[in-house]
Amino acid sequence: MTNLVDAVGLHRRFGAIHAVRGLDLHVPPGQVLGFLGPNGAGKSTTMRMLTGYLAPTEGSISLAGIDLARNPLDARRTFGYLPEGAPCYPDMRVDDFLAFIARARGMDARAGSGRITSVVERVHLGDVLHQRIETLSKGFKRRVGLAQALLHDPPILILDEPTDGLDPNQKHEVRELIRQLGTERAIVLSTHILEEVEAVCTRAIIIRQGKILFDGTPSDLEARAPAGVTKNKMDHVFRSITREQQPRGEPIG
Ligand code: ATP
Numbered sequence: 001m002t003n004l005v006d007a008v009g010l011h012r013r014f015g016a017i018h019a020v021r022g023l024d025l026h027v028p029p030g031q032v033l034g035f036l037g038p039n040g041a042g043k044s045t046t047m048r049m050l051t052g053y054l055a056p057t058e059g060s061i062s063l064a065g066i067d068l069a070r071n072p073l074d075a076r077r078t079f080g081y082l083p084e085g086a087p088c089y090p091d092m093r094v095d096d097f098l099a100f101i102a103r104a105r106g107m108d109a110r111a112g113s114g115r116i117t118s119v120v121e122r123v124h125l126g127d128v129l130h131q132r133i134e135t136l137s138k139g140f141k142r143r144v145g146l147a148q149a150l151l152h153d154p155p156i157l158i159l160d161e162p163t164d165g166l167d168p169n170q171k172h173e174v175r176e177l178i179r180q181l182g183t184e185r186a187i188v189l190s191t192h193i194l195e196e197v198e199a200v201c202t203r204a205i206i207i208r209q210g211k212i213l214f215d216g217t218p219s220d221l222e223a224r225a226p227a228g229v230t231k232n233k234m235d236h237v238f239r240s241i242t243r244e245q246q247p248r249g250e251p252i253g
Contacts, residue, residue, distance in 0.1 A: 002065070003028050004078070004156050004186035005050065010059035012045050012210075019045045020056075021210035025188075029155065032182035034201035034218070035190040042210040043190045044084070044160065050188065051081045051158055064155055077105075079156035080149030082142075084164070090134035094125060094144055097133060101148045119147045123177065139170035146174070150181075157181060159189040163196060175200045198222060 005027035012020040020042045027033050037043050048054040050061060052068050052075065061068040064078040089097055095116070102112030120126055123143045128136055133144060142162065149157060162178065163171040178187060178200045191197060197204045197218045204221045206214040214221065 004064050005188065006062040007046075007050065008060050010046065010049060010061070011057045012042075012049060012054065013057045019210050020049070023059075023207070023210070023212060025050075025205075027156075027186040027188060029184055029186050030182065031203055032178060032187040032189065032201045034197040034204040035188055035207070036192070036194075036197065036204060037207040037213075041207045043207065045210075046207070047158055047160055047188070047190060051079065052076055077152065078154055079158055080152070080154040082145045082149045082157070082159040082162055084160045091132060093130055093132055094136075095129045097144065098147060098151065101151055105152045107152070115151050115153065119150045122150065123147050124173070138165045139167065142166060142170070142174065146177070155185050157185055157187045157189075159187065161191055162189055163191070163193075171196075194222070 003026045005025060007023065007025040010020050010023040010025075011018070023042075023046060025033075025046075035043055035046070045054065049056050050063075050068075052072050055069070061075075063075045066075040066078060068075040089100075092100065098116045098120070099112060102115060107115060120129065123146050125140070125143055125147055128140050133141060136144065142165070146159075146162070149159070157178075159178070163174050166174060175196065178189065181187065182200070182202070189201070201218050204214070204216060204218050205212055206221075214224070
């Protein structure tokens with residue numbers, strides 16, 4: 001199967017900090033990849049490189065077969081990105097914001113309006129369309145973020161902590177939506193929550209200090225979580241996996 005995301009030999013340095021150290025990532029359509037790791041592991045740096053916001057120090061990225069460095073504009077059309085936090089433009093109404101994004105992505109009024117109707121239905125935004133973004137609850141702000149990511153119907157979705165700050169019902173809804181979207185798209189999402197990986201992901205990768213520590217199915221990952229670990233707390237899992245991979249006698253950093 002042809003991959004939609006192909007990243008090879010990614011490195012990123014910030015001065016003396018070597019944040020990402022030789023990462024390879026290949027994601028086919030139909031895969032929801034959960035990207036996990038402790039604070040400072042390099043998750044956001046990797047996602048920012050995949051979305052073209054940050055250039056790798058070394059390595060190459062190809063999205064839906066398009067090289068991101070050589071052809072950035074076409075490569076950027078292949079994905080929708082949900083960054084951390086709320087969408088920008090807090091003063092805009094939801095409908096105006098989505099129309100603005102549609103225009104920015106080159107859709108004419110008719111095509112834009114058709115796509116807006118479709119995503120609004122998909123992420124259940126109908127009741128707040130005329131409200132200003134800053135007046136929305138956290139859950140609705142997240143949904144507006146998802147709506148803009150889906151507007152041009154991209155084959156790839158890159159979602160930075162998509163359910164962060166949502167209440168249990170909202171989390172459940174957004175996870176269900178991601179599962180549906182993931183049947184035909186390639187999705188890369190970052191999370192700190194083990195339960196989220198089990199609920200939506202078909203594959204999990206753990207990175208630590210910029211390197212891949214674990215790559216497998218969510219059930220493999222769960223099997224390696226120590227007994228009694230709180231489902232929400234990944235720290236124990238990271239420590240346990242790190243310990244297994246640490247050569248004898250070396251300190252666990
Ligand atoms: P978290 O879960 O806390 O968001 P993360 O896994 O997303 O962490 P990154 O934000 O990718 O981690 O950071 C990886 C390393 O790179 C950290 O040591 C961080 O301090 C460093 N770093 C990230 N961005 C920059 C920057 N712009 N300048 C300097 N150092 C940076």
